[in-house]
Amino acid sequence: MQAPTDQQAALRLVSLYKSYGDIKAVKGINLTLKRGEILGLLGPNGSGKSTTMKMVLGILKPDEGEVFVYGQEEAAAPVELKKRLGYVPETPQLYEFLTGIEYIDFVAEMYAVPPAERKARVSQFLGGLQLAGHENEMISGYSQGMKQKIAIISALVHRPQILVLDEALNGLDPRSARLVKDLLKQLASEGVSILFSTHVLEIAQALCDRVAIMYQGTIMAEGTVAELRQTAGLPGSSLEEVFLKMTGTDDLGEVVKELSR
Amino acid sequence: MGRVYLIALILTKSQLRMGRSGRGGEGIFRNAAIIVLLDAVCFGVCAVIGFYIAGAILALPASVGAPLVTALVEVLVFVPALVPSVVLVAGVLFELSVSSKFASSDSINWLPVTQTEYVVASTLSVAYNYSVVPSVIMGLTLGPAVELGYGATWVEMLLLSCVSLLYGGAIVEILRAAVNRVSLAVMSRARRGALVLRLAATIGVILVVEVIFNFAFLLDIVGRFQSTLGAAAVLPVLWASVAVRASETGDVVQNALFSTATVLFTAAMLFVAIKVRARYWAPTPSQVVVTSKEYAPRVGIPFGLSLFGLNRAEATIVRKDFKGLTRRREMLQYFAIPFVLSIVFLFQIVFNPSVGAGSVTSSSPAQVHSEVDQLPVWFVGGLFGLIISSISFGQEGRSAPLLYSLPLTWKEVLRAKIFTSFILAFTAMLCIFAVVTAVSRPPPLVFVENLAIAASITAEEVCIGTAFGARYPDFQERPRPRFLDPIGIIVMVIVGMFVMVVTVLPAVLSEALTSFPTVESQIQPLFLASVAFAAAVTGLSYNWARRATKKLFVEFRM
Numbered sequence: 001m002q003a004p005t006d007q008q009a010a011l012r013l014v015s016l017y018k019s020y021g022d023i024k025a026v027k028g029i030n031l032t033l034k035r036g037e038i039l040g041l042l043g044p045n046g047s048g049k050s051t052t053m054k055m056v057l058g059i060l061k062p063d064e065g066e067v068f069v070y071g072q073e074e075a076a077a078p079v080e081l082k083k084r085l086g087y088v089p090e091t092p093q094l095y096e097f098l099t100g101i102e103y104i105d106f107v108a109e110m111y112a113v114p115p116a117e118r119k120a121r122v123s124q125f126l127g128g129l130q131l132a133g134h135e136n137e138m139i140s141g142y143s144q145g146m147k148q149k150i151a152i153i154s155a156l157v158h159r160p161q162i163l164v165l166d167e168a169l170n171g172l173d174p175r176s177a178r179l180v181k182d183l184l185k186q187l188a189s190e191g192v193s194i195l196f197s198t199h200v201l202e203i204a205q206a207l208c209d210r211v212a213i214m215y216q217g218t219i220m221a222e223g224t225v226a227e228l229r230q231t232a233g234l235p236g237s238s239l240e241e242v243f244l245k246m247t248g249t250d251d252l253g254e255v256v257k258e259l260s261r
Numbered sequence: 262m263g264r265v266y267l268i269a270l271i272l273t274k275s276q277l278r279m280g281r282s283g284r285g286g287e288g289i290f291r292n293a294a295i296i297v298l299l300d301a302v303c304f305g306v307c308a309v310i311g312f313y314i315a316g317a318i319l320a321l322p323a324s325v326g327a328p329l330v331t332a333l334v335e336v337l338v339f340v341p342a343l344v345p346s347v348v349l350v351a352g353v354l355f356e357l358s359v360s361s362k363f364a365s366s367d368s369i370n371w372l373p374v375t376q377t378e379y380v381v382a383s384t385l386s387v388a389y390n391y392s393v394v395p396s397v398i399m400g401l402t403l404g405p406a407v408e409l410g411y412g413a414t415w416v417e418m419l420l421l422s423c424v425s426l427l428y429g430g431a432i433v434e435i436l437r438a439a440v441n442r443v444s445l446a447v448m449s450r451a452r453r454g455a456l457v458l459r460l461a462a463t464i465g466v467i468l469v470v471e472v473i474f475n476f477a478f479l480l481d482i483v484g485r486f487q488s489t490l491g492a493a494a495v496l497p498v499l500w501a502s503v504a505v506r507a508s509e510t511g512d513v514v515q516n517a518l519f520s521t522a523t524v525l526f527t528a529a530m531l532f533v534a535i536k537v538r539a540r541y542w543a544p545t546p547s548q549v550v551v552t553s554k555e556y557a558p559r560v561g562i563p564f565g566l567s568l569f570g571l572n573r574a575e576a577t578i579v580r581k582d583f584k585g586l587t588r589r590r591e592m593l594q595y596f597a598i599p600f601v602l603s604i605v606f607l608f609q610i611v612f613n614p615s616v617g618a619g620s621v622t623s624s625s626p627a628q629v630h631s632e633v634d635q636l637p638v639w640f641v642g643g644l645f646g647l648i649i650s651s652i653s654f655g656q657e658g659r660s661a662p663l664l665y666s667l668p669l670t671w672k673e674v675l676r677a678k679i680f681t682s683f684i685l686a687f688t689a690m691l692c693i694f695a696v697v698t699a700v701s702r703p704p705p706l707v708f709v710e711n712l713a714i715a716a717s718i719t720a721e722e723v724c725i726g727t728a729f730g731a732r733y734p735d736f737q738e739r740p741r742p743r744f745l746d747p748i749g750i751i752v753m754v755i756v757g758m759f760v761m762v763v764t765v766l767p768a769v770l771s772e773a774l775t776s777f778p779t780v781e782s783q784i785q786p787l788f789l790a791s792v793a794f795a796a797a798v799t800g801l802s803y804n805w806a807r808r809a810t811k812k813l814f815v816e817f818r819m
Contacts, residue, residue, distance in 0.1 A: 102584070
């Protein structure tokens, strides 16, 4: 099945639904990620962001709806389309019995990255993210930030065309976080499409071309930050204020008073 | 003392709820007193059984019953040594199966608790957790003790067994701290060699424990108790038994001496446990460097795995799984399975010399019986294959979503998993088969037939285990992971054992028929029937494994 023509779409989510028993985690979302775009996916805990991302990756199967990657339905050719995707989960669950380099090598092997190219890229990433010297240690001894770096390298080693990053900057030191943000911008300028979720609205504001606000399984609003300000009726305000108003969670004053008693 | 009690209570609840993720606080397992209830029920039921057995034995004619009465009396002596043995076996195996991630992040490591408080509490908790064992034993022995007039001895045996339970718990604490420290020291220095060393050491510990507490071995020791009392007196673990023996014979002085010595030995073990933990316990996982070589990506499929028809992705998964099996602490115990099974079999030969090699061409019933007793050789590969394949999916744990997000097909994952399990099980089967063949030296035809059956059983059990592993995986990461859903475990064991028995039935029948030369012409078809049946089961279970794996990889569900 071919998606409706949209030459700009790297990723297209059409009427996705997903439930866990009685809990409706994702309720009919429609989302388009253009080529070379960084799309921020924002939402409170439990809004369905991670579930949406897992459906894109094929970790979860939608109850309804389709996922299109470069116009092709993912369900029809999952293996081929996964080769174009890179993924950093919210909490990387790496094989802790492997060393950092063994894990990256394992993932690179799955994506059939040529050995010569693999060595060069891995060395660059290890040096850039300050993991050089630790790559031969077992992941079980890594800090959370080091594990996050390994996950990021694994997502980038095969030069994916679409990156799906779920809270990818969690646990990174400031230098590494800045490096990753700059790298993402560079990749986007080279045509890589990035779906990026975060709780840190300042990062979303600085990094993302467009933002989609998700709440209770649906997309509440979508657009550039300026467009969202217009929609929320809050011109000149921060993304945080827009977000809180969109999600109906801007009545924090009373809560603060209660907690401080 | 209140703090010690509180810590012991928490440790006990933790142990009770360990395998019940998400529901640990509900139901009867909320209360640690459930163990007391369990002990009381076990004691009561076993006491009834014990009285019945004692009555039945005493009702037998003297010529038949006398040896049994003697044996019952010997068992009373043996109990105080058996109790800590069971605690040690269970405790050691538990410690070896705990994931190092959980062992090191235990909150006890960072709470303001002294080593003395923790060790005493942990010892009490271990003793309490395993108290069902002495409850069963004491229940079973109450009847014989009362009927034979050893009531006072039974009471003393009860008290000494409780004391023995404590020093069993203390020794577990010593082992826990020592294993942790040795592991850290080795792992931080010896690199890849450390991983091999840890694997060998783990198997060694399990084997030693299995040898020492093997039932055939222990029965032999019990039989020699009377004659080796002098030797037993220098072994602290047997002092309680010496005291019970003295009570039976009315030797008050020896009784008091060895009872006191047992209590002092227990106190000494507790003291040592406290000191060892204070000195050697290190809560943080070590930084393990596997190699210092520069990274060099492999070119081509390694280890000739392409010869087995594996593609690059499948070979990579196989390599990854082998590393996991040999490096993960909670997986090391599985490697001990074929060795343990072999020990069980070999001990039957060593301590029961009537079992041994026989010739299939012999028509003597005794020789036929000896052939039948070699059946465990056929089963080693099968049992190991069943277990190792059943955990192949669940052992992915929380990393399982990675396999879903990578460009892999479910067929590739299945082929890789089955290949890994089969290679391990087949290798174990061949090694043990080689040893047994070297010892028994059967004729060539017998060798070929037995090898064919052993290989067939291994193949069918690997496929059965894989099917169950794909159908009932448990990806939860726990302090003591099980990798397979409990229902899956139960059904798999029943099905696996049943299939093995049915598979060998024609072959066993063939062995029996060798005692009747007139039906010799039927021997080959019956062996072939066993192999054919195994092949059919292999095919069916492989198909089931395919369906289960395909369904499993629709989406990831924890």
